[in-house]
Amino acid sequence: MTAVHDDITMHIEGRHAAILEDFQALLRIPSISALPTHDADTLRAADYVLGMLRKANLEHVQRIETDGKPLLYADWLHAPGRPTVLLYAHYDVQPVDPRSEWNSDPFAPVIEDDYIIARGACDDKNNLTAIIHATAALLAEGTLPVNVRFLIEGEEESSGEAIEAYVRAHAQELASDIVLIADGGIAGHDQPQLEYGCRGMVYVELIARGSQRDLHSGTYGGNAPNPLFALATIIAGLKKPDGTITIPGLMKTVRPPSEAEWANWRKQIPRFEADMAADMGTPLVGDPVQSPIMRAWAQPTLEVHGFVGGFQDDGSKTVIPAEAKVKLSLRLVPDQDPAQVLKLLQKRVAKLTPPGITTEIVNLGMGMPFFTDPTSPAFKASVQALGAEFEKEVWLARAGGSVPIATTLQTVLGADTVMVGFGLENDGAHGPNEHTHLPTFFRGVRSFARMLRAFGEIPGAH
Incomplete structure (x- = not known):
């Protein structure tokens, strides 16, 4: 690990209390985009995130009104000769039904052992908080290794129509070399993973x-x-x-997976199947011709x-x-x-x-389904950054879930696109007692900072 990474790590560790305070405050807001009864709460969440962006010393922080939930924008564009990275996340969450299966109030975060339990804890308020604070930690040193634009939406868990229309209408203003989608997961607390596709x-x-x-x-x-x-x-x-x-x-x-994909997936099959069966509490079922990992990622x-x-x-x-x-x-x-x-x-x-x-x-x-080139410079830089943080080989995977805007950002902006997040499959996203592992969450903050640093070192990216 280089000295600058040590400095960033120490700076982030010194801010753990402030980071957790923002995370918990955001989790307390029931920003359920699919239910009109929570429209006011969704706006409250948007305003809270705007405050986080301002505290991070980003510029041009603004709430963009749309026909749906507002988009949030901020930037910092003072790194001449370095790539511009668009950072995406979302502040809305899923409904909490069935409420009776929650062991605590979904919007009153509870910390048990090393886990925080609340709706949105692993999808996507953990990654949203982490990417903002990673940027803030780097900017606290006086500069950033790249130019950044934040584009944050509040309809990912419902229609996603507002951001789709906005990106298509404002492609020039959003011009970027790299898109980093802070929404996704990893294979385990000790196993880094990068997702190069989702359904x-x-x-x-x-x-x-x-x-x-x-x-x-x-x-x-x-x-x-x-x-x-x-x-x-x-x-x-x-x-x-x-x-x-x-x-x-x-x-x-x-499109069938390539031989190279299968070679990587085979290493993951035992853990994938064991974790999924343990989380469900039932045997895995489905098309007997296909393996469970194929059914989840490529079918x-x-x-x-x-x-x-x-x-x-x-x-x-x-x-x-x-x-x-x-x-x-x-x-x-x-x-x-x-x-x-x-x-x-x-x-x-x-x-x-x-x-x-x-x-x-x-x-x-x-x-649309999303697929990106795992041999692109931005993806390789991300692999390097995660590998340095976890000190392990990074698994490459596709995600079974969906991030509707991913393909639009990739194609409209013509940018290398990377998707990464720090929730686990068994963290209960969209279900009762959703949670996230706090040590992994803080590791996510450090990982995002490392990724931004690595993007700044890509030769000829600008």
């Missing part, structure tokens, strides 16, 4: 309609179409019992997220509902096109729809 998504609500009103099941049962049964039939028809998706044409454009998936229809309250009511709904999503891999996949889904649903039922598919959001 895209098509998220829809499927509505089935039968009769013009709810019906008495005694009078009409046996003659009336039942939208709940219809949805059950359709959903069952989208997959075989072994998990194989039955949408014709879905696999046509899937599309289809999952059902919730049904609504008919009588939901306690007690009984013998009703045949007029309408039922189900929310489902497909995760997509390179080179699948969300718009084309939506058309394939619509065609398959139409074929599976029983007589007497009409169906409608409402598009709730789409995102």
Whole structure:
């Protein structure tokens, strides 16, 4: 480790209390972007992050109003001859349902042993806090090794439409050589990992309609179409019992992993499968032809997220509902096109729809898969920085989740793009009792600082 890295490490360690204070304060704000009842909270989170950017001594700090949740921008552009790095993260979080499965208030952070428990602890308020404080630590020395632009959104966990439109309309103002997406995870507390790809998504609500009103099941049962049964039939028809998706044409454009990818993945399989099984508490299931790591990283998936229809309250009511709904999503891999996949889904649903039922598919959001070159200068610099921090070989992986804006930033800005974060697969992102390991969180702050330093040393990057 070089002297300057030692200095940065000591500076960050001296700021642990202030970093943790910001992290906890941000976690206390229920910035659930998908629920309109939390719009005011989402704005509070945005304002808190603006304060963090100002405290970091960044410039041109501003809240950018959009048709959705505000974007946040800041920059520091005083490193002539050095690359410009756009730093991305998000301040919104997922809903907390089911609330009854939380052991504590999701928005009252609790520290137990070395873990902090709260919604957003590992997705993405840990990485957001870490990247801001890493930049602040470097800037406290009087300068930065690179030029930086921050672009932070508040809709990653819902539509993501605001940032998509803004980036396309303001590409020149956002011009950068490197994009660093502070959203993702690592393989273990002691095992660094860089993700060079993540899946895209098509998220829809499927509505089935039968009769013009709810019906008495005694009078009409046996003659009336039942939208709940219809949805059950359709959903069952989208997959075989072994998990194989039955949408014709879905696999046509899937890009298989290269031999080099497989060589790297094979080293990770034992830990990947053991960690996933331990976290779920059940055996791994799915398409028997594919390995679990392939199913998670390089194959599309289809999952059902919730049904609504008919009588939901306690007690009984013998009703045949007029309408039922189900929310489902497909995760997509390179080179699948969300718009084309939506058309394939619509065609398959139409074929599976029983007589007497009409169906409608409402598009709730789409995102492109992301893939970047793991041999690019920025990616290699990131590998070097993480390896120096963890003093271990860095595993290269794809992510099963989605970061909708990643491909847009990469293609519109024409920049080398790197995705890194410091949550673990079993940290409970999107689920009850979400948490993050605090020593790994602080390691993330140091790692981000090292990455910025390494970017500044890329020959000819500017």
